[in-house]
Amino acid sequence: MSPIAVGEKWWKNSIIYQIYPASFKDSNGDGIGDIQGIISSLDYISSLGVDVIWLCPMYDSPQIDMGYDVADYENVYPPYGTVQDMEVLIDACHRRGLRIILDLVVNHTSDQHKWFKESRSSKTNPKRDWYIWKPAKYDENGQRQPPNNWRSIFGGSAWEWDEQTEEYYLHLFCVEQPDVNWENAETRKAIYDSAMEFWLQKGVDGFRVDTVNMYSKHPEYANAPILDPKSTTQPAFSLFCNGPRIHEYLGEMNDILSKYDAMTVGELPNTHTLEGVLRYVSAAENQLSMVFQFDLVDLGMGKDYKFLTTIPGWTLRDLKAAVKSAQDVIKGTDAWTTVFMENHDQGRSVSRFGSDKTPELRVRSAKMLAMMQGTLSGTQFIYQGQEIGMVNAPKEWTIDEYKDIDSLNYYHMTRQVTNNDPVELEKAMVSLQHLARDHSRLPMQWNADVNAGFSSSSAKPWMRPHDNYPDINVSLQEKDQDSVLSFWKQMNQLRKEYADLMVYGEFEILDEANQSVFTFTKKSKTRSLIVILNFSETVQSFEKPGTDRDWKLLVGNVEDPQEALQAFEGRVFLA
Known part of the structure; x- marks a missing residue:
């Protein structure tokens, strides 16, 4: 086995397996995955040859955005389990030689978080300044307008009017996800204590950091340039990403993380230059261990809105350029990079970059993508089900089977704007069938039993299992040396053996x-x-x-x- 270079961080040669708790393994038959289900599957996870598990948000949450709306950082969403279950999971991972990282969601909280409830209770509340509140503007007709024209990432205005205190609050995502005011030092300290130190002290080994470049907004809160003349709201990434104090904040976070030798991988959208990326991941900057760049997984998405596109919408030259962009981060620098083709926010890579037309092409293209991912430099991330070649939901499924707020918002917006035009609604479904986040959230396919073995109950799971689970599942592939699963295990083994080439080359x-x-x-x-x-x-x-x-x-x-x-x-x- 190729030795890791002396002095290299443990996370550089790691293979990280991402788990989406709701969809991984249901241990108690309520149709929702849970922490005990993950604990029961750790031997399987270890058998893949991975080193770390990354757990998507398991915090207490109203689940408007599948846990990315956190109501309490120090508690667990009850259907998933308890804090004690998490302590058992952390210990069980470490006993198997696995590390564990959690999702750190601190650009925003749920509107049900006690901090926000206090903040919105009155303008004089001590926590009023913990979130971003602005007075209304008024047009020439005296009509109330939001503070600026920023568009939420999920569509519509990024501002919500609060009747009780008669001001707007900022929400870059859902209305129920108010943005935290990072300018306030007291707020930052509370975040570090509640969202980070609480779990680091329990033994977690790091964090995937959600929307890591959005904490610092440009302080003028100016209108975004008009890119969409037909809309009153405009994309404003240049004004709420990579703001003037972002690196100061990340430096503060790193001061805490470094005490625990914890790793971080930041979600870094809308940062398209090498110089911009290096400001986050250069070792000399002491900010993040690495980041996810989205050039590859964003291929084929619409420029103004991801679903407004033609399918597939990318060429192989585009894919090569996207791969090169991520690989160039470590060329002659002191930085590190990541390798991934799937996560909880993407359609399945076989359906997007390979072929799911026939079983033969599906298997072969899944292996080809494993070959590409396994030989690229950086820390590798595998998303649950990717190792068995899971694919997007069938084209025949209707909108009723889609659960994600992003998917539903787009479909209902299309219905409203086109006055229920069946042709336009069909186009919307074509885009959703290719790019919706729902595809990665279908239940894990363990075997050919009821509900794909995800849940032993005959009750309907929170999401419908894919129709193909009798043919694509862990149990079947574990017995087949020519399966996608066996191939991923082989690639993971080769990646360790030839780390000088595959990880660092x-x-x-x-x-x-x-x-x-x-x-x-x-x-x-x-x-x-x-x-x-x-x-x-x-x-x-x-x-x-x-x-x-x-x-x-x-x-x-x-x-x-x-x-x-x-x-x-x-x-x-x-x-």
């Missing part, structure tokens, strides 16, 4: 212009890899790597590789 694209095949090299001081991936459904010509070295096939996803590349075939050569 220098990345270079060889065929940038090729719109069907993605070829790149990975180099360490002593050896090299060539990775060749056919992203098309057609056979592609293939030339063996140069004859100046003794190249051997390290791994492939076709049993008897021919001279040409089959549809979605991948090959990794070592020299």
Whole structure:
């Protein structure tokens, strides 16, 4: 096994497995996943060859936005379990040599959090300044208007009028998710104590930091430029992302985290320059361990609103550029990067970047994507179900099966704007079937029993399991050495064995212009890899790597590789 370079942080060579609690494993038959279900599955998780689990929000919450609306950082959502259950989970992970990180959601809270309840109770309440309140503006007709034209990420105004105190509060996400005022030092201290130290002292090993670049807003709260003339609200990312005090705040957070040797991975949207990313992840800056850049998973999304797009909406050259952007973060720098193709906010990678048209193409393209992800430098993240090649919900499903607020808002907005036009509603469903967050939230497919083995109860789970669970499930694939699951385990093992190349190696694209095949090299001081991936459904010509070295096939996803590349075939050569 390739040793980790002396002095390297533990999280650099880690493989992290993301768990969405509601959909992972239901232990008590109520149709909702829970912490005891996760505890019962830790041996399976360990068998994948991963090192860390990342748990999506399990805090007490009204669940307007699936737990990203936190009502109490120091308590657990009752259907998931208790704080004591979390303590058992943390201990059970550590006893197996697994680390555990939690989701840190501190740009906003739930409107049911005791802090906000106090803040909105009166203008003179001591916690009034813990959130962002602004007076109304009035137009020439005397009509009340929001403080500015910022658009919420979920659509509509980012401001909500409060009748009781007659001011607006800011919510970059749902109305029920008021933004915290990070300008207030007392508020920041309360966040650090309640959301961070409370769990660090219980032994968690770090955090995935939600919307990490939104805490500092530009203080003028000016109107955003008019990009959508038909709307009264405008995208305002340039005004609420990467604000003037953001790095000060992250430095404060790091002072706490460093006491525990805790890792952080920040969700960093709308930061598209290398210089901008490095301000967050350069080791010299002492802020974040690494960040998620979204260039790859955002491929095919609409510019102004993600669902307003054509499908698939991306080319292989776009994908190569997105991969290069994340890999370049560590080229000649003191920074670190991440590798991922799925999370709780994305459609399934096989449906988006591979093919789910036939079982053969689904399996082969899932393996090809595992090959790509497994050989790219950085800390690797695998999302639950990705390791068995789970795919998007069937095209036949209607809007009734979708639960996510983002999906429902878009569908109802389309219905309203188009006056129930069936053609436009069908277009909306095509976009949702490709890009909705719901796809990643379908129950984990454990076996061919009732409810995919996610819940033993005959009661209906909180989300409908995918119709294909009898054919795609853990139990079936554990018995099959040629399954997607077996292939992921192989790639994880190879990633550890060839860490100098796969985790730390220098990345270079060889065929940038090729719109069907993605070829790149990975180099360490002593050896090299060539990775060749056919992203098309057609056979592609293939030339063996140069004859100046003794190249051997390290791994492939076709049993008897021919001279040409089959549809979605991948090959990794070592020299």
